[in-house]
Amino acid sequence: MPNTELPIDLENQVVLMKKYVNFRQRKKMRDFLGYAGYFRASRYGKYLLTQVNAFGSKADAKVFFELYDFDVQLRLLLFKYCKKAEVYFKSAIANAISLKTGDAGFYLDKQYYTPTKSEKDKKTRNGNVSFFNTKFFVALINDEEKLRRDVVKHPELKGYRRGGSRQNNVLPAWAAFSYFEMGTIVMLYSYLRGDLRKEVLNYTYPGK
Numbered sequence: 001m002p003n004t005e006l007p008i009d010l011e012n013q014v015v016l017m018k019k020y021v022n023f024r025q026r027k028k029m030r031d032f033l034g035y036a037g038y039f040r041a042s043r044y045g046k047y048l049l050t051q052v053n054a055f056g057s058k059a060d061a062k063v064f065f066e067l068y069d070f071d072v073q074l075r076l077l078l079f080k081y082c083k084k085a086e087v088y089f090k091s092a093i094a095n096a097i098s099l100k101t102g103d104a105g106f107y108l109d110k111q112y113y114t115p116t117k118s119e120k121d122k123k124t125r126n127g128n129v130s131f132f133n134t135k136f137f138v139a140l141i142n143d144e145e146k147l148r149r150d151v152v153k154h155p156e157l158k159g160y161r162r163g164g165s166r167q168n169n170v171l172p173a174w175a176a177f178s179y180f181e182m183g184t185i186v187m188l189y190s191y192l193r194g195d196l197r198k199e200v201l202n203y204t205y206p207g208k
Helices: 010-017 026-036 038-049 061-101 122-149 155-160 173-179 182-191 194-204
Strands: none
Touching (some): 010 038, 026 038, 026 061, 061 173, 061 182, 061 194, 122 155, 122 173, 122 182
16 A cells, blocks of 8 residues: 655654744754654644643643653653552462462463353353463463573573473463563453452452
8 A cells, every 4th residue: 555655854843843832942842853753742742732722822842841741751650550560460360379279380271260251141252262262371371382482581491491490390370470461461360260360359458
């Protein structure tokens, strides 16, 4: 499919930003565009245009850069707490269920899952089962194998490779979950048996 859009050099990007923001220091805007890129910068400019009634006119460069800095700091703050929640969630599942079942590799055993997710609707149940068997569980097995085989990327897992002291073991949950994507862990939790999901909550929030 042909693309009719032509690339825009930095000087023209500076001129285009005049549509959104009032500024005099072209060098500062040029430096910013060289760092952030025109597309990203223009999104902030377009947002400020929606606030013309509040400002009485187009926003100036000071407001533009303050908005960008605020957004950056907010994203960093959200990332910090999301990352903390992710680590906590992974640890809670790994610890609670491995202790309950006595099985460090529980995540690779189908007996601990409910493929239907206990859905009542037949079509949804069948879809859940199909996804579990053909995609989710297969991907889980592959992800674990990739971690153990990747000598360059994960030398710390050498004990679980051929010749290692734990070569016959799968990666324990507390190790594997440290590398698995959060989306994988969320999906894993959604497929767990109901009693095991409850165990995670009891382990994480005792007495509540």
